[in-house]
């Protein structure tokens with residue numbers, strides 16, 4: 048199966064997933080802010096609107112290539128606004144991180160990587176063509192999914208993310224999961240104003256690399272402490288080794304343009 052080691056990492060994914068090399072809207076990308084192919088300010092881009100009532104029932108899982116927080120299907124969390132014309136339903140969030148503080152994020156800004164990146168995954172709940180996340184991924188719809196990306200940087204401890212980072216030791220082994228104790232307030236993790244972001248058409252950053260994602264990557268990083276970063280680096284990959292780099296390198300932009308909601 049695919050992973051992030053030499054033997055099964057991003058450079059080998061094309062074998063099972065040809066779109067890795069032939070796709071023209073692959074993710075992640077390097078978000079360039081000056082020069083020819085740079086992000087272009089679009090004054091029509093509105094703030095992103097999230098409605099995330101605290102989740103009361105969720106599973107926290109180590110699937111061997113990331114740790115994922117997935118609420119029960121009944122969750123009513125929604126996303127709209129920004130570049131979107133439809134309402135999207137929340138599916139799950141997960142993280143990508145590196146072995147040290149100079150690597151780990153999937154998207155980059157002028158070549159700079161952050162130590163980690165949080166992905167909030169949503170699917171278009173207003174499409175007549177599908178009615179679940181898995182169907183959305185397989186639909187070939189160019190905006191079946193919308194993923195919100197937030198960079199993590201090392202600083203003060205993040206109290207809102209502490210319930211998550213404190214749980215990492217409980218899912219150290221790949222394939223292990225715990226039911227999330229109590230409520231989790233995802234809204235509290237995010238900056239209160241979701242106005243400054245980059246947005247572009249891309250793909251899943253892991254196999255099946257489906258080119259069905261409207262990406263929204265926020266400019267402002269979220270702070271976490273060194274201890275919280277270290278907790279990610281202790282999570283195992285299923286081969287008795289910690290996951291120390293579950294990020295895909297940047298992909299070619301091809302004819303795509305990146306829009307920025309800010310100057």
Ligand SMILES: NS(=O)(=O)c1ccc(O)c(NC(=O)NCCc2ccccn2)c1
Pocket residue numbers: 166168181184194250251252253254255
């Ligand atoms: N890293 S990402 O682009 O945000 C992202 C978001 C949602 C995802 O399901 C994935 N990829 C993922 O979960 N791949 C393994 C399981 C899977 C999910 C969907 C279809 C087939 N297989 C990546």
Ligand SMILES: [Zn+2]
Pocket residue numbers: 141142143166252
């Ligand atoms: Zn991701």
